[in-house]
Amino acid sequence: KNEVEQSPQNLTAQEGEFITINCSYSVGISALHWLQQHPGGGIVSLFMLSSGKKKHGRLIATINIQEKHSSLHITASHPRDSAVYICAVETSGSRLTFGEGTQLTVNP
């Protein structure tokens, strides 16, 4: 079993829909990161969370430390949101352990 599990693996939505991507982890962490990777390859850091909730534009990330679970929400989704979303947790030595990623496709 991976230390970081993401669901779903693939997600297709219509423009405007509300999207949720989930991340569960099984180890002690100091922080959880949500990353976005577009087909070109570059990775962008969206959020770093150690507790509670953060919001940036149409993106919202939450974390429940007791339940070892985090969610990434996208409101009013748009085709430009199509990307791979990766959950990563900080463990010992501040290294990142990555989930397998969620491929999101938003159709117009």
Place this chain on the structure above:
Amino acid sequence: DTEVTQTPKHLVMGMTNKKSLKCEQHMGHRAMYWYKQKAKKPPELMFVYSYEKLSINESVPSRFSPECPNSSLLNLHLHALQPEDSALYLCASKRQGGFQETQYFGPGTRLLVL
């Protein structure tokens, strides 16, 4: 300037070639990382430099040789690679390499070994 740059963007090399990948950041970050990413897989950590010293080597084969000439620059020297080394190579940096710091990633070098 919150950018990590990587050159070249694409590289094709034969198994007997020697080439280098370059990564640069001017954010004053003191921790720099090399990752390897195969298609449809998450990045795999290869090396970490902290204050220009190699602090983590994830048992990477010696045909990959990292170098950190100064605090802004990170190189990855490649020699006698195998076709299975074809992948996207990502560089990243963090402010000090501690906990709860954002990692800034470069756009990557897409490597094809023939």
